[in-house]
Amino acid sequence: MPLPLRPSDRPTVSIPAGQLRLRGVLCTLVATVLAIGISSALALWGERSNATAADAQQDVYEKFPEPPRTYDRAYARQRAADMAALGAVLFTDTALSASGKQSCASCHSPQNHYGPPNDLSVQLGGPDMQHAGVRAVPSLMYLQTVPPFSEHFIDSEEEGDNSTDAGPTGGLTWDGRVDRAAAQARIPLLDPQEMANPDIATVVEHVRAGPNADRLRKLFGGHVFDTDEKAFDAITQTLEYYQSQPELFAPYSSKLDAAMRGLARLNDQETRGMRLFAAEDKGNCASCHRFAVPGQLPLFNDFGLIALGLPRNAAIAANRNPSYYDEGLCGPMRKDLADHPEYCGLFRSPTLRNVATRKVFFHNGVFHDLRQVVEWYVTRDTNPEKWYPRKPDGTIEKFDDLPERFHENVNMDPPFGGKPGDKPALSPEEIDDVVAFLGTLTDGYYDPVKQRAAAQNTTAKAAAAGGTAATEGAAASPAPAAGH
Template identity: 55%
Template sequence: MARRWRLAFFLAILSGSIFAFSGPVDAQPMSRAQARERANMLAALGAELFSDPQLSNSGKSACASCHDPAHAFAPANALSVQLGGRDLAYPGLRAVPSLKYLQAVPQFTEHYFESEDEADESVDNGPTGGLTWDGRADSARAQARIPLLSPFEMGNASPDEVVRHALDGGYGPKLAAIYGKSLLANRNATFEAVLKALEVYQQSWQTFYPYSSKYDAWLAGKVELTPEEEHGRKLFEDPEKGNCASCHFSVRANDGTPPQFTDYGMIALAVPRNPAIPANADPAFYDLGLCGPLRTNFLGRPDYCGLFRTPTLRNVATRRAFFHNGVFHTLKDAVAFYATRDTDPGRWYPRRADGSVEIYDDLPARYRDNINMDPPFGGKQGDAPRLDDGEIDAIVTFLNTLTDGWKAR
């Protein structure tokens, strides 16, 4: 089923997004074979562009610098935020997410209707979808534009500057071979062609969504989980224990496609403020996710403040910084935070001068009604957490089965 789904998705690319490019391209109809050839050419070009630091203003930072293919297209280091810009000295505001398993993320909507019963679409799940932590990009092409032009990422001042770097890097003939020589006379269209190549590269299923973890093999009946992994899986799915699967779906969809381990929703977790982010040195600065500062069309929506998109947990065990602000650096701490945020807040949040705990310190009080209190959250300080240390360890063991590239011994 997964193989047929991949094929259907690839054919959708050929018949849809490849033709959606707007620019001075010869608009003659293509056969499926021609479309497939163009897709392969674009993917190959996108792979080159992705790894080429010449596209940055500094000449030292490529897409792959922060999205390392050897680390599930996430950073290779444990920094909470990465450094970029014209001299690689400008820190970002958020942890860099992985680019794997984004192919099924729906476009952002404020009202997402879905339920386990496909005939019942009465449940409004609220803001859902979109790429980046705040869902402000609706395609890989739109997402690629952000780092290319960000002052604290690749540092280009304009699309024209990106095009200049690409042409200076020798990519003009390859773009012309795909779209025709007339493309290069239009700088905006050439910039869009660069973005399209990066997008098509990220639609390569063998690289970006291979479904090659031990968990996928278990779903296919090819391997058994160890007792500890199975224990962790049950805790992960138990609504009274980990309750992780309520947001990180772990079962096949109704059409048989593999689980993405996310519901793509927006949620406020109230993770601790991270002093390692230089912007947080300003006590008036808050990263409020969906309601700003990087996303600007919901600045006046207090009910959206503090909400960030739920990422996939595939390959999560390869990460070295967790949550939108990279405040934790071990997977065990990330899981333990869910279990003890409210029952042992002093473990996570700073203390005031009088010794009291400054709980939820990275979200202004006026937005705290947005904080998720579903299990394993909730309870009062001093209560027993829903997960003990052994159960947290078991969930971490299970999460390790979600890493791609598993091979039977």
């Protein structure tokens, strides 16, 4: 058996240098050809892919044309109805939140007159649904006629009298920092303590990838998703249209509305309460929550911003920081009026419609019972020990939810005012009467739409018979209820 060759004994093959160079050139050429082929294939695939995507996008543009710039009344009504219908769907869509568990309706409950669904001072939200807000949830009802915010609002009940400057008035939210429902809708969608989307692109992607994308394209055209801002504006517009439906958000269907149309009567206690509500030396509630507007069903609101000097609410997590204050019109949420100390502590007054069904009151949600609210109004200054804590020296720390340097902004008009020990403007029995009257402002007592239809039917039958018929509620200018 031959022994294996040692490395030094193995034969060597000598390849001429020219052949080596040729092999190198051939290898390089093959590699280059392969690279070019692969690159060309990838480029071709990319071009075809881009062409396919472009074709698909063009198909979308053709399928969903831009809405016409001009249109007739029938088209406008149908478009408004379609916008509101999509807005209703998005209003209840939990996919529009970071948690996937919260929608607009979670805080603005349709079953609770678009106010909070519970008695929590502030609602929970955020990505984990454990982030507490800092303000109570307001109702979204009866906001259609709220004027844009103005520092100097000129208005008067006397026709032609423009001499009265009502001061800061109007705007939506507790501090009036936006003027349109579409702008208001942006706030909870992007607030880290609410629906907590990090940016508008996230909201847009939820809709683009969801079942309502084509409905949005049908309304705004195939280009609606070309930019995030354009799509986000479209989304919030549908929410605004939804909130503009009078049958849902301004039905005027309370017992008082029925009484003003001659379809019901207030009982004795409710009538007494209405008089106390309006009397300047008693409740004086109508000074802010106006309802003596000729020819109109009342909104119970003058849209003004006012500092009430509320007690501090320990249930709000942010208030555990003793240096934190929600100063309303001058911050911290509103930024543009921070240099106006005279506005600190001012918050917009809400409508009192449906107030009897609420379980949380005022911007800081400090009260949870309507009778307690009325009692606080009339005893804030005469019995402050009932509402405010004591300082170490034993004195009452009034208006403890507002820095002391802004206490001069607190309203002192009746029923406020007086000094400790004075007689409150309302007795306990009178407080009960006012609360009873406020209960007549709850919608759902009757159906105005059905009533109008019945009245029109009665009129039509009478006309067909050649006679006359008295039509309930047909007066163009409803008369106030008895005792108003």
